Amino acid sequence: MPIRYFAISLAALAILLPAVAETAQPAATQASVPASPQADAHTPAEESQVTRKHRMKKLEEKLFSDTETLHHQCRYESEISEAPPEKKVLLTFDDGPEPEQTEYILSVLKKYNVPATFFMIGEKVQAHPELLALVQASDHALIGNHSWSHPNFHDIPAAEQATEVDKTSAVLVKTVQEHYFRYPYGNSSCETNELLKSHGYKIVGWHVDTCDWAFDHKGVVDAKEALSCGVLAQNRDNYFEHVISSVRAHNGGIILMHEIHPNTLKQLDALVKRLLADGYVFGKLNDAEFAKYLR
Numbered sequence: 001m002p003i004r005y006f007a008i009s010l011a012a013l014a015i016l017l018p019a020v021a022e023t024a025q026p027a028a029t030q031a032s033v034p035a036s037p038q039a040d041a042h043t044p045a046e047e048s049q050v051t052r053k054h055r056m057k058k059l060e061e062k063l064f065s066d067t068e069t070l071h072h073q074c075r076y077e078s079e080i081s082e083a084p085p086e087k088k089v090l091l092t093f094d095d096g097p098e099p100e101q102t103e104y105i106l107s108v109l110k111k112y113n114v115p116a117t118f119f120m121i122g123e124k125v126q127a128h129p130e131l132l133a134l135v136q137a138s139d140h141a142l143i144g145n146h147s148w149s150h151p152n153f154h155d156i157p158a159a160e161q162a163t164e165v166d167k168t169s170a171v172l173v174k175t176v177q178e179h180y181f182r183y184p185y186g187n188s189s190c191e192t193n194e195l196l197k198s199h200g201y202k203i204v205g206w207h208v209d210t211c212d213w214a215f216d217h218k219g220v221v222d223a224k225e226a227l228s229c230g231v232l233a234q235n236r237d238n239y240f241e242h243v244i245s246s247v248r249a250h251n252g253g254i255i256l257m258h259e260i261h262p263n264t265l266k267q268l269d270a271l272v273k274r275l276l277a278d279g280y281v282f283g284k285l286n287d288a289e290f291a292k293y294l295r
């Protein structure tokens with residue numbers, strides 16, 4: 001690792017570590033979009049705390065482990081480094097389905113006639129088969145496997161990882177033609193890579209991580225989190241502009257968002273409208289030109 005990058009990363013880590021212990025803030029309800037997940041589910045703020053914890057672990061590991069070793073262990077392979085097809089974007093929504101949220105996202109896709117892929121959590125599909133059916137019936141959506149219960153695959157043995165994949169496969173299989181998988185937190189493993197390959201799955205990463213989880217209920221990301229998410233100083237209170245500038249920086253690409261985070265729901269309509277106005281074409285995962293980004 002270049003010394004300069006190491007120094008910057010180390011500084012980021014030192015600043016970020018105390019942030020992990022911070023208490024989650026309650027999530028605000030949205031006026032014009034679905035409010036919050038069901039009472040028995042984690043709030044978006046709680047989910048953000050979990051994501052923050054796993055990202056810290058990743059940052060630490062990347063800093064203090066040999067790159068070659070991480071590569072041999074297939075540890076972090078979800079961020080796509082290869083440039084996307086010019087001016088093409090591909091929307092992905094993880095961690096659903098969620099009542100109201102899923103319907104709302106589908107309505108936006110329909111309004112602008114753009115496609116997207118929903119990476120679903122198996123236990124949520126089991127709880128809401130009607131939402132799976134709704135997404136499957138949409139002309140605008142593909143569906144992918146995002147594990148059964150959204151664990152960090154680096155924290156569980158290979159056999160449990162396989163169960164996470166296979167149980168979800170079983171609830172999706174009747175309706176899903178293509179097989180796409182996205183690792184929770186992007187945390188991959190060699191064993192599951194092999195399993196997915198043997199089951200005919202394609203593994204899907206991303207070019208643009210919107211970090212929607214890191215922006216709070218007021219749409220603000222603090223200085224510490226902005227560092228780890230690459231949010232420009234001028235966009236720290238502007239999730240919309242952060243996404244637009246990230247897409248512009250890549251000139252398109254596979255975009256990672258979450259059904260469960262209010263910032264994405266609140267800004268989705270405006271984001272799609274703006275990306276269309278800026279001349280981006282919305283692609284689908286089964287488009288030939290996206291094939292080379294799938295593993």
Ligand SMILES: [Zn+2]
Pocket residue numbers: 094095146150183184185
């Ligand atoms: Zn996820």
